[in-house]
Amino acid sequence: MQNINQTLGQYSELFMLLAALAYTAAFLAFTWDLVKSSRRIREMEAGLAETAEERQLVLAGAVAGGKRGKSAGALQGSTADDAMDYQGEKRSAARIAVALTVLAAAVHAVAVVSRGVAAGRVPWGNMYEFCTTGGLVVAVVFLLVLTRKDLRFLGTFVIGLVVVMLCAATIGFPTPVANLVPALQSYWLIIHVSVAVAASALFTLTFAMSVLQLLQASRVARLAAGGGDRMPFMRLVPSALSLENLSYRINAIAFVLWTFTLMAGAIWAEKAWGRYWGWDTKEVWTFVIWVVYAGYLHARATRGWTGTRAAWLSIVGYLCIVFNFTIVNIYFSGLHSYAGV
Amino acid sequence: MAAKDRGDNVALPALGFLGTLRWMWTQLTSMRTALFLLLLLAVAAVPGSLFPQRPANPAVVTQYIRDNPETGPILDWFQLFDVYSSVWFSAIYLLLFISLIGCVIPRAIAHGRAWRSKPPRTPSRLSRMPVHGSFALPSGSDSQSGGQAGGRPTSPHAAVVDAAALLKKRGYRVDVRDEQGSQPSVGAERGFLKELGNLVFHLSLIGVLVSVAVGGLFGYRGQKIVVEGETFVNTLVGYDSFTPGTNFSEDNLDPYSITLEKFDVTFDRQLTHYGQPIDFTATMSTKTAPGAEPEQRILKVNEPLTIGGTSVYLVGNGYAPVVTVRDGDGNIAHQGPVVSIPQDGLFTSLMVLKVPDARPEQLGFVGFFLPTAAIDENGVSFSRDPDPFLPQLNLNSYYGDLGLDDGEPQNVYVLDTDTLTELNSRNSEAGGIVLDAGETFELPEGKGSITFDGLRRYAALDITHDPAELGALVFSSLALAGLSASLFIGRRRVWIRAASGPDGRVTVEYGLLARGEDHRLAGEGAAIEKLLRERWLADTIEHDENETAHVGASAPGSGKDN
Ligand code: HEM
Numbered sequence: 076m077q078n079i080n081q082t083l084g085q086y087s088e089l090f091m092l093l094a095a096l097a098y099t100a101a102f103l104a105f106t107w108d109l110v111k112s113s114r115r116i117r118e119m120e121a122g123l124a125e126t127a128e129e130r131q132l133v134l135a136g137a138v139a140g141g142k143r144g145k146s147a148g149a150l151q152g153s154t155a156d157d158a159m160d161y162q163g164e165k166r167s168a169a170r171i172a173v174a175l176t177v178l179a180a181a182v183h184a185v186a187v188v189s190r191g192v193a194a195g196r197v198p199w200g201n202m203y204e205f206c207t208t209g210g211l212v213v214a215v216v217f218l219l220v221l222t223r224k225d226l227r228f229l230g231t232f233v234i235g236l237v238v239v240m241l242c243a244a245t246i247g248f249p250t251p252v253a254n255l256v257p258a259l260q261s262y263w264l265i266i267h268v269s270v271a272v273a274a275s276a277l278f279t280l281t282f283a284m285s286v287l288q289l290l291q292a293s294r295v296a297r298l299a300a301g302g303g304d305r306m307p308f309m310r311l312v313p314s315a316l317s318l319e320n321l322s323y324r325i326n327a328i329a330f331v332l333w334t335f336t337l338m339a340g341a342i343w344a345e346k347a348w349g350r351y352w353g354w355d356t357k358e359v360w361t362f363v364i365w366v367v368y369a370g371y372l373h374a375r376a377t378r379g380w381t382g383t384r385a386a387w388l389s390i391v392g393y394l395c396i397v398f399n400f401t402i403v404n405i406y407f408s409g410l411h412s413y414a415g416v
Numbered sequence: 417m418a419a420k421d422r423g424d425n426v427a428l429p430a431l432g433f434l435g436t437l438r439w440m441w442t443q444l445t446s447m448r449t450a451l452f453l454l455l456l457l458a459v460a461a462v463p464g465s466l467f468p469q470r471p472a473n474p475a476v477v478t479q480y481i482r483d484n485p486e487t488g489p490i491l492d493w494f495q496l497f498d499v500y501s502s503v504w505f506s507a508i509y510l511l512l513f514i515s516l517i518g519c520v521i522p523r524a525i526a527h528g529r530a531w532r533s534k535p536p537r538t539p540s541r542l543s544r545m546p547v548h549g550s551f552a553l554p555s556g557s558d559s560q561s562g563g564q565a566g567g568r569p570t571s572p573h574a575a576v577v578d579a580a581a582l583l584k585k586r587g588y589r590v591d592v593r594d595e596q597g598s599q600p601s602v603g604a605e606r607g608f609l610k611e612l613g614n615l616v617f618h619l620s621l622i623g624v625l626v627s628v629a630v631g632g633l634f635g636y637r638g639q640k641i642v643v644e645g646e647t648f649v650n651t652l653v654g655y656d657s658f659t660p661g662t663n664f665s666e667d668n669l670d671p672y673s674i675t676l677e678k679f680d681v682t683f684d685r686q687l688t689h690y691g692q693p694i695d696f697t698a699t700m701s702t703k704t705a706p707g708a709e710p711e712q713r714i715l716k717v718n719e720p721l722t723i724g725g726t727s728v729y730l731v732g733n734g735y736a737p738v739v740t741v742r743d744g745d746g747n748i749a750h751q752g753p754v755v756s757i758p759q760d761g762l763f764t765s766l767m768v769l770k771v772p773d774a775r776p777e778q779l780g781f782v783g784f785f786l787p788t789a790a791i792d793e794n795g796v797s798f799s800r801d802p803d804p805f806l807p808q809l810n811l812n813s814y815y816g817d818l819g820l821d822d823g824e825p826q827n828v829y830v831l832d833t834d835t836l837t838e839l840n841s842r843n844s845e846a847g848g849i850v851l852d853a854g855e856t857f858e859l860p861e862g863k864g865s866i867t868f869d870g871l872r873r874y875a876a877l878d879i880t881h882d883p884a885e886l887g888a889l890v891f892s893s894l895a896l897a898g899l900s901a902s903l904f905i906g907r908r909r910v911w912i913r914a915a916s917g918p919d920g921r922v923t924v925e926y927g928l929l930a931r932g933e934d935h936r937l938a939g940e941g942a943a944i945e946k947l948l949r950e951r952w953l954a955d956t957i958e959h960d961e962n963e964t965a966h967v968g969a970s971a972p973g974s975g976k977d978n
Contacts (some may be wrong), residue, residue, distance in 0.1 A: 079686050253689035257696050261718040324935060327903040334899060338892050347718050348627040349637070349729040351888065352628070353472060354500050359465040363840075366458040370451055375933065377447040388455075403465070 083193035084252035090186035097179030104172035105230030113308040159224040167341040169227045180214045193252045199268045206244035210237045213276040228311045232283040273338040277329035281322040282393035285386040290393040297313035360399035367392040442805045445518035453512040464499035485555040520618045533604035534591040538911045545927030547941035553922045568952045573793035576600040585693035601913035613901025621893030630884035632665045643736045643753045643874040647675040670724030675701045679873040698875045732876030736759045740867040756785040764799040768831045778818045782831045783811030812841035906934040
């Protein structure tokens with residue numbers, strides 16, 4: 076048995092705290108960006124309202140329907156680009172936020188890796204480690220997607236969630252570095268859990284996007300009905316349809332990963348307990364999540380179920396993931412209850 | 417007139433018996449029903465995680481019903497303790513799979529036909545396609561030598577043939593039509609694997625279900641506790657408990673034997689997780705048949721041992737104190753290890769010993785085995801460590817009729833003390849039996865004595881045989897592959913038509929249509945146009961003449977099938 080390096084473990088915990096601080100700063104910067112940009116857009120629109128021609132020019136492409144009323148500000152549903160590609164305009168707050176996220180993720184990575192080294196194994200063997208490693212994967216996946224698509228409007232949401240995960244780990248489930256109990260000593264732990272964490276990270280992104288999609292859809296409906304804009308920051312967010320399409324693409328990848336998680340879990344269960352499926356609590360919930368997302372994919376191909384209803388299914392699926400990870404791990408007994416709470 | 421006819425039809429209520437059946441079938445196999453059943457399946461699976469389930473934990477269910485005499489039987493009536501074999505859960509998934517078959521078979525047939533047929537005819541107006549564009553070639557043939565292979569086509573026919581070759585290279589199936597006419601065109605299609613993947617995925621789900629069912633029919637599963645030095649022989653009587661599949665016959669058992677030579681446990685001795693187990697290793701000596709050569713093998717958690725068509729798993733372990741009991745007549749009534757059940761991480765273990773051979777009175781003992789005995793401030797004994805540093809027995813003793821003689825099976829780990837008379841106990845004034853290793857305790861009233869001779873460990877084994885496991889693995893892998901193909905391959909059609917304009921120039925028009933979800937459709941349109949332009953227009957720069965109209969694909973599932 077590997078000897079545990081407690082000193083390194085303590086450094087890891089220190090780095091974890093530093094990462095949490097940096098994420099918090101990034102979270103604030105993302106929020107600042109939303110506030111600032113929406114204020115700037117409003118000022119811009121106020122100026123534009125004076126010269127109708129100019130307004131025409133800037134709004135071209137941004138306004139979907141042609142109806143124009145008294146004020147430009149009330150009508151314009153979104154200034155964001157629906158393809159979610161980077162635009163020329165400078166958003167210094169967002170840049171700072173991304174830079175802080177990169178810094179935080181780097182420190183976070185050091186923390187996670189040093190924890191793994193301290194324990195001499197993969198750093199996902201108990202709740203503390205699921206939360207911290209999972210948070211890192213969420214942040215890294217988010218940064219990777221950012222290199223291709225401008226999803227900075229999701230930053231507040233996603234990085235906020237990472238902060239929550241790190242807080243949950245350090246406050247809720249503090250666990251010193253330790254060896255794995257025999258039930259977890261298997262290379263299937265590496266395969267099964269890492270893919271599950273990657274899938275969950277992607278589902279986290281689509282959850283955030285589905286929530287924004289619902290907000291955007293109801294906001295646009297309200298604007299179309301002549302109501303006021305209660306969520307001006309949503310201007311930075313692309314249209315509901317493009318959110319739906321991108322989240323569908325990400326959900327499709329995540330669903331394949333989740334299917335693999337399910338299969339790998341079954342193979343591991345066969346190795347450990349002599350049956351590949353036994354409806355253990357954790358297995359039940361993994362199955363429920365799988366079926367809900369299969370329902371989501373079906374909904375996208377069923378008339379009358381695309382759009383809002385599909386978004387709700389995606390949200391329900393994610394809530395099941397959160398439930399599976401928290402309530403089931405902590406309160407439900409079953410073969411899987413070695414999560415080290 | 418037509419409208420009136422239709423109105424009459426709707427008003428007619430009688431569909432007839434066959435008509436009703438057909439209507440029900442159409443409803444069952446609709447996407448909406450499939451979605452509904454899927455969501456219902458998700459909801460129906462949840463109660464199985466809220467209530468204890470009989471297959472996994474029969475004792476807990478019995479206890480639950482006893483603790484909740486009001487609600488328990490009602491829940492039981494609704495099969496909430498057997499969710500996954502309940503009528504309602506089975507009904508949902510069977511309906512879902514019937515729907516699936518009804519949905520997939522026609523699609524498979526249609527897809528087989530599509531595979532053999534030519535790409536669909538060219539629509540008359542390509543500008544109606546979700547992605548389309550057009551451009552004109554400059555008049556005259558390629559004057560400079562910079563042109564690419566084949567050069568610039570001078571006739572619509574040549575342009576279409578050239579375009580067909582290009583599409584073929586991109587993996588499309590192509591069909592050139594109206595070659596000699598005024599508006600020749602090429603129809604192209606790709607992505608058949610998408611639909612195939614979808615079909616394979618859905619059919620494999622049936623395969624998985626069938627494998628699970630076959631495993632349930634022909635498999636079996638048994639439990640056996642083996643103390644160090646003991647041997648298990650794979651026969652029905654060899655098992656402590658045995659769950660056969662519906663079609664099981666005793667001949668299926670291969671009479672191999674395994675002996676537990678040694679069981680080693682390592683506990684963590686570093687401060688933070690002191691006493692947590694980090695390794696269990698069972699050293700086994702196995703014989704594939706009664707007369708065969710023994711072979712030494714290692715069994716660990718997560719590393720099952722396969723022998724005689726079965727897999728043997730290490731699922732538990734504990735201590736078996738070796739005890740000798742002499743009865744009131746002075747004869748040895750029991751001698752050997754007694755399996756004790758660990759109650760906590762420190763291996764404080766519950767121990768029950770029934771001695772039916774004791775005379776004149778049968779004897780019974782209940783209490784705890786403590787690997788490292790200690791006494792807390794209230795004078796209660798407890799175990800301080802999972803390793804046996806100071807092993808001790810703390811027992812109460814009883815005498816009377818154990819009730820074993822009427823042949824009714826009893827749980828060996830439970831002693832029903834109601835019908836027995838207490839000899840001594842922790843609660844009585846004299847105290848219970850406290851035995852360190854090697855010590856003997858004389859029972860009161862001359863009923864006999866008990867000696868704690870030594871200590872062994874035991875391993876709890878699960879032994880299973882599932883002939884359909886491989887099938888389940890193959891089908892689920894197929895499902896995964898099919899799913900990936902279905903989700904990540906784009907299925908689309910491309911048409912390119914060429915014509916001679918009034919000024920004699922060749923104009924090229926193209927349109928693309930996705931079947932199902934395809935976010936890359938617009939990109940594919942742009943790529944094809946770019947390739948054609950590079951091929952035909954490399955030597956000319958005609959920005960204004962070649963204005964192109966791109967329209968990006970927007971709505972999901974915009975596939976308008978012909
Ligand atoms: C056991 C239950 C089922 C599960 C778990 C399931 C799962 C899925 C999944 C994950 C997809 C998306 C991936 C793909 O396109 O291949 C899908 C697509 C599809 N399923 Fe199912 N399905 C089930 C039953 C059914 C049934 C009963 C029907 C027919 C009524 C059906 C019809 C379809 C169709 C038509 C698609 C393609 C949708 C598209 O074009 O995007 N499925 N299914």
